[in-house]
Amino acid sequence: MDSRSLVSEQVRSAGARARDWLVAAQKLEGPDSTLNPRHAFQILVGLWICEQGLIEDQTFACTSAYTHKVCQCIPDDTEEAMEFLYSDPALVLFSLGILRFFDVHSSQIELFATKISELLQEHADQDEEEANELFLVRFLLRRLHLHAPLPAYTLHEMPAGKLIDADDASVSMLVKNIMAATHYGQVTRGMETNFVQTLNSLLPVIMFDYFRTYNLEAGMQILRCMRYLHMYENRSRGAGLHFLLAQQQTDGHFGFLAYELNQLKTTEHLTSPDLHVYLPLTVSFLWTIAETAHPQFVLTQSF
Amino acid sequence: MAEQFDKIYHCYDHALNWLEERKELFNPLAYESDHASSDIYLTKALGELGLLCMLYCRSVDGEIDPRIARFLDLISSIWEQADYQERIMRRPEYFQIYTMVYIVLRQCNIIPETNKPLIQRVIDQGYVIATETTPMRMLDRRHMLDCGKFTYSLPAYEDIYHQTLLARSPELAYLTDNDVYAITHTLFYLTDFGRTPSPLLHGEHLAKVQWIIETLLGLYVRRKNWDLVGELLLDCYCLHWYPEVIFDLAWETITQCQLPDGSIPGPRYSQEQLATLDDTASLHYCFEENYHTTIVNALTCFLTYQELKTSANGKPKG
Numbered sequence: 001m002d003s004r005s006l007v008s009e010q011v012r013s014a015g016a017r018a019r020d021w022l023v024a025a026q027k028l029e030g031p032d033s034t035l036n037p038r039h040a041f042q043i044l045v046g047l048w049i050c051e052q053g054l055i056e057d058q059t060f061a062c063t064s065a066y067t068h069k070v071c072q073c074i075p076d077d078t079e080e081a082m083e084f085l086y087s088d089p090a091l092v093l094f095s096l097g098i099l100r101f102f103d104v105h106s107s108q109i110e111l112f113a114t115k116i117s118e119l120l121q122e123h124a125d126q127d128e129e130e131a132n133e134l135f136l137v138r139f140l141l142r143r144l145h146l147h148a149p150l151p152a153y154t155l156h157e158m159p160a161g162k163l164i165d166a167d168d169a170s171v172s173m174l175v176k177n178i179m180a181a182t183h184y185g186q187v188t189r190g191m192e193t194n195f196v197q198t199l200n201s202l203l204p205v206i207m208f209d210y211f212r213t214y215n216l217e218a219g220m221q222i223l224r225c226m227r228y229l230h231m232y233e234n235r236s237r238g239a240g241l242h243f244l245l246a247q248q249q250t251d252g253h254f255g256f257l258a259y260e261l262n263q264l265k266t267t268e269h270l271t272s273p274d275l276h277v278y279l280p281l282t283v284s285f286l287w288t289i290a291e292t293a294h295p296q297f298v299l300t301q302s303f
Numbered sequence: 304m305a306e307q308f309d310k311i312y313h314c315y316d317h318a319l320n321w322l323e324e325r326k327e328l329f330n331p332l333a334y335e336s337d338h339a340s341s342d343i344y345l346t347k348a349l350g351e352l353g354l355l356c357m358l359y360c361r362s363v364d365g366e367i368d369p370r371i372a373r374f375l376d377l378i379s380s381i382w383e384q385a386d387y388q389e390r391i392m393r394r395p396e397y398f399q400i401y402t403m404v405y406i407v408l409r410q411c412n413i414i415p416e417t418n419k420p421l422i423q424r425v426i427d428q429g430y431v432i433a434t435e436t437t438p439m440r441m442l443d444r445r446h447m448l449d450c451g452k453f454t455y456s457l458p459a460y461e462d463i464y465h466q467t468l469l470a471r472s473p474e475l476a477y478l479t480d481n482d483v484y485a486i487t488h489t490l491f492y493l494t495d496f497g498r499t500p501s502p503l504l505h506g507e508h509l510a511k512v513q514w515i516i517e518t519l520l521g522l523y524v525r526r527k528n529w530d531l532v533g534e535l536l537l538d539c540y541c542l543h544w545y546p547e548v549i550f551d552l553a554w555e556t557i558t559q560c561q562l563p564d565g566s567i568p569g570p571r572y573s574q575e576q577l578a579t580l581d582d583t584a585s586l587h588y589c590f591e592e593n594y595h596t597t598i599v600n601a602l603t604c605f606l607t608y609q610e611l612k613t614s615a616n617g618k619p620k621g
Contacts, residue, residue, distance in 0.1 A: 160552045164525050201548035205521030211476040212522075235514045243476050 011241075011293045014248050015054025018286055019062055021252030022046045026069065028275055037084055039275050040073040041095045045299075046283040048098045053290030053297040060102070067104040070095060074108050085112040093140035097303035100144070117146040128156065129173060135180035139300055155181035157195040163202050171206060171218060178225040184300045185228040199229060204236030211243055216255060216281065220244070220288040227291045227298075241292045244285055253278045254285035307551070308612055310558045315604035318597050321565030322352065323370045326377055328590045332384055346390075346400050348594055353378050353407030355602045358496055360411045362609050378404055379413050391422060398431040399447055406451045419451075426455050438466035439485040439492075446492040464493060464503050472511055475518055480531065480570075483519055487534035490516075490541050497541040497606065504542070517546040524553050528570050529560055533599035540606045554607075557600060562593075569596040 022043050026035065047063040075081045085092050085108070093116075096109045120138055125131035131153065141147035156177050158166075166174065178199075182188060203222050210219035223240045231237060247254050253274065261273050290297045327333060329352050331345035356374050360367060381387050382404050391401045402422060408414040425431060432444065432455050441463045448455050457463075464470050468482055469489045478486075490512070493501045504512055520535040532553055539545055561567055572592040580588055 160548055161555060164521065164552060164556075198548050201517070201546070202521060202552075204518055205525060205549070208475050208518060209522055209525055235511070236518065239475060243474065246474075 008293070010245060011289060012055055014245055014289065015050045015286070017248065017250075017252035018254070018282060019047060019050040019055065019252070021282070022050065023062055024251075025274060025279060026066070028272060035069075035073055036275070037070075037073040037075070038088060038091070039279055040070045041088075041091050042279050042283050044070050044098055045091065045094050046279070046286055048302070049283070049286040049290050049299065052302055053294055053299070054286065056294075063098065064102050067099055067102045070099070071104065071106045071109075074106065078108065078111075081108045082112060082115075085109065086116075089116055090136050090140060093137065093144065094299070097140065097144060101303045113141065113144060113146055117141050121147065128154070128177075132173065132176040132180045135176065136300070139184065143301065143303070150183065152187070153177070153180040153183075155191065155193075155195065157193075160198045160202060163198065164205070166206065168215075168218065171222070175221045175225055178228055182228040184298050185230065185295075186301070188230055191229065196229060200231055200234060203229075203231075204234060204240070207236065207240055211240070216247070217284060220284055223288050224291055227295055232295065237292060241289060244289055244292075247285065253282045255281045257281070307554065308608060308615075311554060311604050311608045311611075314558045314561055315601050315608060317561060317565035318567060318601035318604065319368070319370050319565075321597055322355075322594075322601065323373065325586075325590055325594070326352075326374060328587075328594075330377065330381060332381055332387060343397055343400060346397070346404075349378065349381065350400055350403035350407070351595060351598050353404055355598050357407045357410045358602055359605060361496075361498065362606060375408070375411055375413055379408055382408055382414065388418065392425055395425055395428075395431050396434075398425060399444060402451065403447065406447060409452075410450060419453075422451070423453055426453055432457055437485065438463050439468070439489050442467070442489060442492040446495065449495075460493065460501075461503055464489070469512065469515070470503075472515075475515065475522075478519070480528070483523070483531055484534070486515065486519070487531070487538050490538045494541040496537075497543065500543075509542075513542065513544055513546070516542070517549055520546070520553055521549045524549070524556050527556075527560070529557060529567050530570050530596040530599060532557060533567070533596060533603050536607065537599065537603040540603065540610060543610070545611075557604075561600075564589075565597075566593040567596045567600045569593045572596075 025039075025043055028035070028039075044063065044066055047066055048060075051057045051060045051063050075084060089112075092109060092112060096106070096113055099106060099109065116137065120134065120141065123134075125134060135150075135153065138147055138150055142150055156174075158174075162170075163174075182191070203226055207219045207222040207226075210216075210222065219240070223237070223244075226234060226237055226240075244254070247256065249256070255278060257273075257277060261277060264277075287299050291299065329345065329349045331342050331349060334341075334345075352374055356371050356378070359371050387401075387404070391398060391405075394401070405414070405418060405422060409416070409419075426448070432448075436444070441457070442460065445455075445457050445460065445463065448457070467485070467489045469486045473482065473486075493503065516535055516538050520532065520539070523531040523535060536550070536553055536557070539550060557567070566589060569592040572589075577585055577588060
């Protein structure tokens with residue numbers, strides 16, 4: 001086993017429980033008795049992470065079986081389909097990569113990918129912030145052979161005093177910048193700088209601060225960044241993983257958000273919290289746990 | 304490096320001035336009070352001022368800072384009062400708080416051992432070592448009795464340590480402020496405030512303890528809790544280990560947060576609340592909210608300054 005790996009039986013059984021929950025979530029329907037395509041894509045990606053990144057089940061039984069259902073969820077009307085696909089291009093491109101892995105063809109998704117590829121290749125990013133913002137989509141397009149090779153992105157340095165006080169918006173920008181500058185962990189040449197040393201010390205601090213306040217998504221993004229910066233020796237990586245595993249409910253989904261759900265006013269979230277709240281969060285947990293426990297697995301490069 | 308030393312020393316110097324200007328507020332005998340709690344509060348504050356003096360005196364050879372000498376004069380004058388000494392016998396539930404003053408004065412060679420048999424008799428009665436408490440407080444009790452060179456029967460440091468939160472490698476994301484105080488104090492007592500390396504802290508366990516302290520230090524710098532930042536920096540001194548990046552960052556922020564009058568703001572201190580108070584109430588408010596944070600940081604500044612300066616082969620001030 002790779003010395004950087006934190007894979008354990010606990011991680012595998014968490015993956016197996018989450019897979020069971022995702023399989024059951026397929027049966028959850030919206031008010032019009034159909035599964036929202038967004039949720040279908042989220043389930044597909046979640047199953048893929050479980051089987052590829054956590055359980056390491058090379059038969060991919062559940063993911064494979066689900067691929068056809070995903071295609072059926074896309075609206076027949078092309079305009080309607082495109083409107084949906086543009087609402088979360090990264091999720092769609094993740095799904096396309098998985099569908100291609102299983103040789104399942106969806107002309108609508110392929111068409112969407114081609115269109116967004118044309119759009120982005122013609123588009124010049126206005127500034128560093130926009131470049132980082134669009135990096136994930138460009139990166140996925142590149143993986144799908146629909147984008148020219150990506151240039152090097154600069155890791156934007158900031159003083160330690162500013163980093164420790166960074167607010168949510170600044171942390172979010174930093175996280176996107178790290179993902180872009182490292183190409184999701186593929187590029188680390190020239191990263192042996194004092195600033196990376198500063199990140200090695202301060203990213204865990206910010207991660208624990210988010211976990212303490214139960215801002216799970218923000219904490220998980222930082223934990224994933226630690227993987228992309230190859231901080232394998234950092235003890236906080238194992239501690240962060242331990243914390244995440246403790247957030248799994250007995251039926252397999254992640255997070256304890258009854259309090260936040262009670263604060264939500266929208267009926268959509270209240271009537272099916274499993275789909276609207278817990279499904280995207282669970283996929284995020286699976287993504288983070290897989291990349292932390294098993295560094296060979298990087299979601300954006302997994303298909 | 305020299306600039307950093309100067310900043311740390313200046314922080315200590317400025318904080319000590321603030322403490323000296325308010326030293327009479329530490330006197331539990333100065334105010335007529337029917338409230339036992341305010342008496343205990345001031346006695347505790349006096350003990351903390353005494354601890355600053357004791358650890359200062361341990362770390363310097365030769366002449367001591369005249370302000371430290373004046374603090375010791377104050378503490379000594381309080382100790383000389385029969386009214387104060389008798390509290391040890393009359394209120395053994397606060398034995399540690401009252402006896403701290405004796406221990407400080409003995410460790411600083413200010414008073415003879417004359418009162419030791421009387422205090423030993425209170426210990427021998429059994430109550431003060433039998434009362435139930437947390438493992439960290441048990442370490443505190445044992446450490447204090449050792450400093451006073453008393454005889455007693457308590458479990459070994461090792462046995463007590465294994466029951467503490469720190470020894471059990473807690474999940475960092477769940478730690479409350481009180482938990483972190485338990486951790487910082489555990490290291491104070493285990494290392495005798497940096498005087499003796501603990502045989503219990505070595506190898507993998509020491510590395511884990513260092514990681515806990517480093518991460519918590521970063522967390523409390525982010526939360527601007529200068530009380531715990533000061534205590535965690537003191538832990539770094541106790542371990543004679545200074546984590547890259549976070550240690551420098553913590554010092555930078557501590558020196559920046561020091562108020563113009565020299566005090567370091569405590570966790571509940573509020574400029575807005577201060578603005579609503581008259582002069583007398585302001586004086587007491589600032590003292591109550593900031594005295595502990597100011598003492599902790601003054602002590603940490605001084606000890607760290609001494610150690611860093613010595614290890615850099617320079618000549619320490621003071």
